[in-house]
Amino acid sequence: MQDHDHFSMQDFLCDEAFQNWVLHPDAASDAYWEQWMEQHPQQRPAIFQAKAFLRELRFVHHLPEEGTEEQSLKQVLLRIEEIERAPVTRPALIRRIFNMSLSGKIAAACLFVLLLAGYFLFIHPSRNEKPQQFATSFGKQQQLTLSDGSSVVLNANSSVTLKKPWSDNVPRELWLTGEAFFKVVHRNADSTQIREADRFLVHTDDLTVEVLGTAFNIRNRRGKTEVMLQQGKISVRFNDSSKAPVVLRPGDLLVYDPAEKEILQRTASPEKYVAWKEKKLLLEDPSVAAIIAYLEDNYGVTIRLDDPQLATRKIEGPILLDNLEDPLFILSTVLNIDIQRNDSLLIFKTKPTKH
Incomplete structure (x- = not known):
């Protein structure tokens, strides 16, 4: 496999291994690219842009005339x-x-x-309109208002791609990489008379969330997709046709791991899952390992622990996320550690015990 360290978005688009991963993913390729991105966080934006472009090509439904x-x-x-x-x-x-x-x-x-x-x-510009993409860099958020009045809040290191303009006679569709919160506008107030064109679809690598009018959060990170419903009602359809669709109601959380072919559904706190919009981190499992995963995904850093036992420690309460320095200060204080920096690599070192 080629050395991808200095690839641009165009280089990834032309790379056969990358194309196979995006268009025909499997457990082995997912594991390879997830590990590679963890080791090369500076390449995440180029990879996300290339993935969004290739996925958009997959969903263009244009067939030539017969013959x-x-x-x-x-x-x-x-x-x-x-x-x-x-x-x-x-x-x-x-x-x-x-x-x-x-x-x-x-x-x-x-x-x-x-x-x-x-x-x-x-x-060719006269035959097809260019897709529209919105993307955030590490540590940044962006609020969008779509042409139908629906709103999207993009978390850091995330992107949505959609075709513009949407018309009133076709479903609204967009593709998400990363994490976003959606508040969707009804096209039809009568839920018993929903037309095909009233549908709102959000695609990730592994599943599609269908919405009639609601507020929900999707997190597509580390080979898993998490869907948290705050208001309304949504249906989740999986790319794996052997999995039956799942209907979520307010307070339901769905976690899908395609590599393990595992679907977990339970109730959870929507407020915790969407706290990131207010630049706060509130985790249901506030372990140091979970906090580190969030910081790596959203700030483009790699964090290593000199003491693996630190990963199991828990930090209750909200952690401010105005910038990377806020959570690092909390972690260093609560865990009594020193944080050594080497570019994007952070090493958590336990302070020696004073006698």
């Missing part, structure tokens, strides 16, 4: 035959095509047709 693919394939194969017969010196690429088997020529022709289709679908 178009066959006609295009015939034209390309005919052109290849003409090149073979031409008595001119061929460049290296043409010589490679000339020496291909028939199946190889067909594969090359199909690739050409796909590239041509991609140009007209995703590049």
Whole structure:
């Protein structure tokens, strides 16, 4: 596998291993890329942008007219035959095509047709409108008002992608990476007469949340997706077709781990799950390990403990999140530790006991 340390978003888009992970994820690739991002937090923004772009390509529903693919394939194969017969010196690429088997020529022709289709679908401005993306950097939040009046609060190190403008006769859809809180506007006040166009859909890597009009939080981190419903009613559909949809009601929390194929549903405190909007950290399990995971995901740092026992300690009460210094001060004081910094690496070292 290539060295991705200095890849740009464009480099990731062109990388076959990255493409396979985004478009055909499995437990092994999820584990590799999650570990890689933990080791290279500075590359998270480029990865999130590339992932959002590739996922957007997956959901473009445009099919050529009947017979178009066959006609295009015939034209390309005919052109290849003409090149073979031409008595001119061929460049290296043409010589490679000339020496291909028939199946190889067909594969090359199909690739050409796909590239041509991609140009007209995703590049040519008169044929397709560019998706709109909103993204936050480490330690930053952003509040958005969508064209239908719905609002989104993006947590740090997160992004949403949507097609604009939305029209009144199609469902509203967007794709989330990271964490966001949604407050969705009803298109139809009569919940018994919901039309297809009234639907509001939020997609993550592993599932889709369908909303009629409600307030909820989605966290898509570390290979898991957590959905916390504050108000209203939502339906959660999984990309894994073997999993039945789940309906959530206010106070319900759903945690989905696709690698383990595990769905956990229980009641929880919505106020704790959305406290980050007020720049506070309130965890149901306020262990140091959970606090560290949150700080790494939202501030782009890597934290190591010289004493593994520190991870099990708990810190009750809210932790302010105006900036990274606030939680680090709380942790250093409560845990009686020194924090050593080396760029984005933070090492928690237990202070020696005084005699």
